[in-house]
Amino acid sequence: MLRVFALLAALAGAAAWAAPPISPDSMAARTQACTLCHGPQGRAGPDGYYPRIAGKPAGYLYNQLLHFREGRRHYGLMAGLLDPLSDAYLADIARHFAAQEAPYPPPQPATAPAATLERGRQLTVNGDPAKRLPACASCHGAALTGVEPLVPGLLGLPRDYLNAQLGAWRNGQRQSHAPDCMADIARALSAEDLSAVTAYLAAQPVPANAKAVAERAQGTRSVPRCGSAVMPAGEARP
Structure with missing residues (x-):
């Protein structure tokens, strides 16, 4: 510690010159x-x-x-x-x-082949019923900007980070409360499909004023389908 x-x-001292009061x-x-x-x-x-x-x-x-x-x-x-x-x-x-509102940088240009990006789009928007893979949008919102109060957006993240996190779910290095839906999905994805999804997501621009949508607007159930802990009530300290 x-x-x-x-x-x-040490890091704070090195960056202090550029930090506002x-x-x-x-x-x-x-x-x-x-x-x-x-x-x-x-x-x-x-x-x-x-x-x-x-x-x-x-x-x-x-x-x-x-x-x-x-x-x-x-x-x-x-x-x-x-x-x-x-x-x-x-x-x-x-x-x-x-509560922080800050602009997103533009995405890095896609380098994956067009067929890979299209497969990634199909999985993101529609899933693959034959492989029992749900669409990313079914939980993360139609705009992929997240769903309150528990589901994050998927846009504005580098492909390397997305690959690392899906890989961590696949090998058990990242876990959640049961039922651990993301672990199940990551393990069901082939290596090719995982790569296609992350290539597609990382190449998408973030909509202006992007925010997580309300659960009712997304049409999800009020009880989370995947495991999570209930956040304590209260307000952030001043």
Whole structure:
């Protein structure tokens, strides 16, 4: 833990010259350890390894923080930072980043063949009933921008990150509460189909003013179909 915080302190000092003033008693100040890796406001790190967390549904962010803290997702730096934090404080962090509105960068040009991109589009929009694969849009929203309160958007993420996360679900390095729907889907995807989906998603622009839609607007059930923890009630701290 001492090494983790020493590293964060060094990174903070190196970046301090470019950072705007932050009120010392604010969630922006308390979450600087997050933005050192995830970028200002949680926009994403420059290398594609640290994903965007700004504007993601609060319930989704809260569950991911729990997963890191409790070992269902594996990254030592995250686990070390989160281990001493309470569920209520994790919920505060999740609400803070869910409220951040920041522009998305344009997607990188697609390099996959047209046939691969079309297969990815078909799986994303329609799924593949013969392989019992649901469409990504059936859970992540017709616009793929997420569904409140628990389902994240899939756009604005680098292909390398998408590949890494689906791979982590396939091999058990990333898990969720039962039923772990994404693990089942990732394992049902062939290597070719997984590559097609990530190529298609990474090439799509993010709609202007993209937000997760309300559950009723998406037509999903009020009870999550996939496993999740209930977020504590309350408001983010000032």
